Amino acid sequence: MKAVLIAGPTASGKSALALDLACAIDGTVINTDSMQVYRDLRVLTARPAPEDEVQAPHRLYGHADAAVNYSAGMWVNDAVTVLYEAREAGRVPIFIGGSGLYFKALTRGLSAVPPIPARVRDDVRARLAQGGPEALHRELSLRDPMLALKLKPRDRVRIARALEVVEATGRSLTDWHREGLPPLLPPEGTVAVFLAPDRAELYGRIDARFQAMLGQGALDEVAVLAARKLDPLLPAMKAHGVPALIKFLAGEIGRDEAMAIGQTDTRHYAKRQFTWFRHQLPEFQWVAPHEARGWLANALSLRGLN
Structure with missing residues (x-):
């Protein structure tokens, strides 16, 4: 089944397109998008507005709880169901977001790492909280020395993940990555576009949008999330702006500082998105946002989809 893939950095106009x-x-x-799956963060992750969602079917938005360590593998499983629904309804699937790993899993396949038992994950995170990332990195150096050499000693998330996998499976995460699952949509069956706005203009939109979010309910969202006392390593707890806004709500930093941190983190993320797609998914056609509608109309006409 043909499909359209619309990627790009945050705040580039993907949802409207x-x-x-x-x-x-x-x-x-x-x-x-790995953050827009969480129902807890509609405003802060810039999910489509309810009035937009009634104009056309929207799937896999806000369907996961923040307490869930939602992964690319879980997303692929959910995407299989959605693709089937679209096919049955005779609709064209339009995948849209900024998470490069999700797009790569969609068109290139995914590593076959089995689910990690909760007891293993909880034990690793307890050791991380007690001893810090450097101690866990030393453990990883003994269990998986080749991968440990590639990770910075303070990279909490990747160190914890690598140790979880080797403790649960007895094999390196690197080994599992070699044994991938097949793609859902081979690249030749898709029309793929990456929105590439001017950097300075994009960063200005990011700053303005984050500031606007604070007046649109983002602080209330984060206050509710903070009250749940969830594991700070969960993906939802690391969404751009969440850690800084939690500190603001706790009185540890001022509102302006929290906003500046959230804006800076989001700009840095946008920069990483440009780099990731350029090197990892070169089959995406880079197009300026104001040219994207015309480019898509032409590309879809050639594929007989419009």
Whole structure:
């Protein structure tokens, strides 16, 4: 089945483009963003507005709880169901988001790492909290020395993940990555575009949007999330702006400082998105946002999808 893939950095106009396209070609908009899966963070992750969601089917938005360590593997499993639904309804699937790993899993396949038992994950994170990342890195050096050499001693998330995998499976994460699962959508079956706005203009939009979010309910979202006392290593707890806003709500930093941290983190993330897609998914066509509608219309015409 043909599909459209719309990627790009945060605040580049992807959601509006996807909605316009879905209305024009009877498409189903499918979230391909690792943070917009969480129901707890509609405002702070810039999920589509409810009035937009009624104009065309939207799937995989806000369907996961913040307490869930939602992964690319879980997303692929959910995407299989959504693809089947779109096929049955005769609609074109439109995958839209900024998470490069999700797009790579979609078109290139995914590593076959089995689920990690909760007891193993809890034990590793307890040791991380007690001894810090450097101590865990020393453990990893004994269990998986080749991978440990590639990780910085203070990279909490990757060290914990690597140790979880080797303790649960007896094999290195690197070994599991070699044994991948097949892609859902081979690249030749897709029209793939990456929105590439001017950097300075994009960073200005990021700053303005984050500031606006604070007045649109983002602080309330984070206050509710903070009250749950969830594991700080969970993906939702590391969403851009969440750690800084939690510190602000706790009285540890001022509002302006929290906002500046959130803006800076988001700009840095956008920069990483440019780099990641350039090197990891070169099949995406880079297009300026104001040219994207015309480019897609032409590409879809050539594929017989419009």
